Amino acid sequence: MADPKDLNWYKVAELDELPDGRVKTATAGTVSLAIVHLQGQYVAMDNKCPHQGGPLGEGTIERMPDGTCLLRCPWHGWDFDPITGKPPGGHDDPGQELFPIEHREDGIYAGVPAEAPAARTVTDVMAETMVNWGVSRVFGMVGHSNLGLAEALRHQEEAGNMSFIGIRHEGAASFACSAYGKLTGRPAACLSIAGPGATNLLTGLWDAKVDRAPVLALTGQVQVQVFGPGAFQDIDLASAFEPVARFSQPVLQTSDHAELTSLACKTAIVERDVAHLIFPDDVQTLPAGDAKAGTPSGRLGDTRITPSDTSLESVLTVLGSAKRPVIIVGYGARHAMDEITALAERLKAPILTTFKAKGIMPDAHPNAGGVLGRSGTPIASYFMNEADWLVVFGASFSNHTGIETKKKIIQVDFERMQLGKFHPVDIPVWGEIGQTAKAVLDGLPKTLPCDDQVPQIAERWSIWRTEKQKRSNEDRAQGLNAASIFEALSSLVPDDAIIAVDVGNNTYSFGRYFECKAQSVLMSGYLGSIGFAFPAAMGAWAATQDFEAFKGRQVISVSGDGGLGQYAMEFTTAVKYGMNITHFLLNNHELGKISKEQRAGNWQVWQTSLHNPSFAEFAASCGGLGIRVESKADIESAIKKALAHDGPALVEFMTDVELV
Numbered sequence: 166m167a168d169p170k171d172l173n174w175y176k177v178a179e180l181d182e183l184p185d186g187r188v189k190t191a192t193a194g195t196v197s198l199a200i201v202h203l204q205g206q207y208v209a210m211d212n213k214c215p216h217q218g219g220p221l222g223e224g225t226i227e228r229m230p231d232g233t234c235l236l237r238c239p240w241h242g243w244d245f246d247p248i249t250g251k252p253p254g255g256h257d258d259p260g261q262e263l264f265p266i267e268h269r270e271d272g273i274y275a276g277v278p279a280e281a282p283a284a285r286t287v288t289d290v291m292a293e294t295m296v297n298w299g300v301s302r303v304f305g306m307v308g309h310s311n312l313g314l315a316e317a318l319r320h321q322e323e324a325g326n327m328s329f330i331g332i333r334h335e336g337a338a339s340f341a342c343s344a345y346g347k348l349t350g351r352p353a354a355c356l357s358i359a360g361p362g363a364t365n366l367l368t369g370l371w372d373a374k375v376d377r378a379p380v381l382a383l384t385g386q387v388q389v390q391v392f393g394p395g396a397f398q399d400i401d402l403a404s405a406f407e408p409v410a411r412f413s414q415p416v417l418q419t420s421d422h423a424e425l426t427s428l429a430c431k432t433a434i435v436e437r438d439v440a441h442l443i444f445p446d447d448v449q450t451l452p453a454g455d456a457k458a459g460t461p462s463g464r465l466g467d468t469r470i471t472p473s474d475t476s477l478e479s480v481l482t483v484l485g486s487a488k489r490p491v492i493i494v495g496y497g498a499r500h501a502m503d504e505i506t507a508l509a510e511r512l513k514a515p516i517l518t519t520f521k522a523k524g525i526m527p528d529a530h531p532n533a534g535g536v537l538g539r540s541g542t543p544i545a546s547y548f549m550n551e552a553d554w555l556v557v558f559g560a561s562f563s564n565h566t567g568i569e570t571k572k573k574i575i576q577v578d579f580e581r582m583q584l585g586k587f588h589p590v591d592i593p594v595w596g597e598i599g600q601t602a603k604a605v606l607d608g609l610p611k612t613l614p615c616d617d618q619v620p621q622i623a624e625r626w627s628i629w630r631t632e633k634q635k636r637s638n639e640d641r642a643q644g645l646n647a648a649s650i651f652e653a654l655s656s657l658v659p660d661d662a663i664i665a666v667d668v669g670n671n672t673y674s675f676g677r678y679f680e681c682k683a684q685s686v687l688m689s690g691y692l693g694s695i696g697f698a699f700p701a702a703m704g705a706w707a708a709t710q711d712f713e714a715f716k717g718r719q720v721i722s723v724s725g726d727g728g729l730g731q732y733a734m735e736f737t738t739a740v741k742y743g744m745n746i747t748h749f750l751l752n753n754h755e756l757g758k759i760s761k762e763q764r765a766g767n768w769q770v771w772q773t774s775l776h777n778p779s780f781a782e783f784a785a786s787c788g789g790l791g792i793r794v795e796s797k798a799d800i801e802s803a804i805k806k807a808l809a810h811d812g813p814a815l816v817e818f819m820t821d822v823e824l825v
């Protein structure tokens with residue numbers, strides 16, 4: 166045995182804690198020990214049973230008919246001599262490793278050798294590579310089949326390169342990553358175990374995929390040698406993730422670990438899609454020696470591509486003679502609004518947005534025509550109907566937006582597959598959106614024949630604001646109306662807040678009534694998943710910590726009671742990590758949108774009522790601020806108080822299901 170002076174000593178039991186004839190588990194540094202107390206003697210032995218790693222400290226000491234005692238493993242009953250740690254029966258098996266014990270005045274101590282510095286593993290190389298590619302945030306749950314990888318992520322967190330958020334449901338991790346990617350264009354990673362942890366990730370990953378957000382999914386897996394025959398938590402992850410992940414590969418002993426990770430990160434960033442790595446348990450801790458980590462250097466090109474001269478000519482010819490051109494922007498245009506706004510000002514034309522792009526054009530701008538479509542305003546639909554040409558930047562022509570396909574259309578997009586996606590357009594233009602808008606503006610003739618539509622925009626807003634005011638005064642004595650809530654939020658939410666919305670009538674109302682200044686709006690667009698808002702706000706909050714450009718921006722989420730019910734426990738995650746998120750809940754005790762659909766479709770209203778807790782009390786019991794609002798007079802003060810609260814807050818508005 167080593168010289169006691171070279172050992173690290175840890176207290177493993179109080180003097181009177183462990184009755185004679187008993188065993189318990191104790192941790193000395195990072196070494197797990199079984200501490201035996203038998204016939205006045207203490208023994209410390211390696212806690213891990215050599216069979217399958219069962220915890221001997223949770224076993225039992227049994228007295229045999231011949232008077233000898235045996236320590237029995239709790240899992241499958243292997244026996245050990247409690248004093249020597251050897252198996253009974255004179256095997257030459259060396260038995261369990263023993264560690265020296267000291268009886269001191271204040272307790273029983275065990276001495277364990279000082280830890281050797283951790284050897285660099287393949288997952289260390291992979292985590293370093295992720296960091297080099299800008300992955301600095303991981304949401305997930307650590308567990309049995311990802312502990313080696315988790316250790317590598319922990320090393321990166323300790324070095325200040327990465328931050329980890331432990332969620333309550335893996336679905337929240339992938340939604341948070343999706344929102345993080347939608348907001349920043351950069352991937353965060355979500356971590357899960359094999360089997361159920363991995364399958365829980367799928368909804369949020371689909372959300373990211375269909376809305377073109379980069380995400381890195383890291384799933385644990387069973388050991389390589391039990392792949393396939395249906396071992397515990399062994400599901401075919403490659404097949405389960407195949408349709409959602411643009412890149413999905415198992416990490417094997419023989420893989421080029423740095424390059425595999427670089428390709429995963431590159432796919433997520435360039436394709437704006439899901440990349441997935443599967444980590445078998447036994448591969449995660451393989452030694453990597455001094456293998457170099459991968460980097461993005463020389464692997465990414467400039468994205469500012471300009472359209473061809475021919476495409477530009479066609480656009481300029483049209484706009485040189487259009488009478489009432491109208492610009493429509495989708496979320497893909499969000500980084501090009503300076504150029505597009507300049508073009509709109511020159512054309513004296515309105516800019517309408519899709520719902521997903523709500524907020525990328527401030528509603529107060531003289532050229533802003535608001536949101537088009539089902540969650541939109543009559544202003545936007547008026548201008549679209551009156552237009553002779555629609556100039557569409559970075560929109561995907563969803564049914565929800567309903568861009569009128571009978572109109573003459575110029576469509577500009579960075580992605581060739583997006584051009585004429587659902588139907589032909591008159592002029593498809595392939596180019597980066599900002600570059601294209603600028604080139605069009607620069608090429609326009611000095612005088613243009615188009616109408617000045619700007620005064621009409623102001624008139625239309627005035628008509629709509631009068632209508633909103635009327636709705637905000639409605640009261641059936643059955644709860645608050647949505648118009649008055651969003652009227653108050655429009656004036657009180659900070660100009661540059663990040664707002665994650667959900668799905669349902671609450672979200673339609675947000676689209677119609679909330680007037681954006683410079684807020685960023687995040688939503689589950691094409692997937693349209695209820696439950697998105699709160700975990701998305703966690704993702705947005707993480708972005709405010711990770712990126713200079715988002716620092717200090719207030720994070721808000723809005724949902725209905727159905728939506729919040731799906732991920733409500735994540736409120737505890739927000740409290741644990743001190744996330745400054747303010748959630749506004751429209752509680753109508755109903756899947757309101759579905760009842761409305763049942764009525765509209767001449768169905769019976771069936772199974773849409775909800776039995777809720779007091780969400781305000783729930784928020785408070787989680788350790789946050791919770792406020793319940795029942796009267797219109799209290800709306801503003803509740804919003805102000807919640808926004809001023811430093812930490813997670815929830816305002817529960819008791820709303821009228823009909824007044825949406």
Ligand SMILES: Cc1ncc(C[n+]2csc(CCOP(=O)(O)OP(=O)(O)O)c2C)c(N)n1
Binds near residue numbers: 668695759
């Ligand atoms: C994951 C998921 N399940 C079901 C739906 C269908 N769905 C759309 S809106 C909605 C009702 C949402 O209710 P609530 O959050 O209370 O919003 P409200 O319409 O009452 O404002 C449901 C169930 C969905 N979009 N996503």
Ligand code: FES
Binds near residue numbers: 216217219240241
């Ligand atoms: S793990 Fe100890 S007997 Fe199986």
Ligand SMILES: [Mg+2]
Binds near residue numbers: 727756
């Ligand atoms: Mg509801």
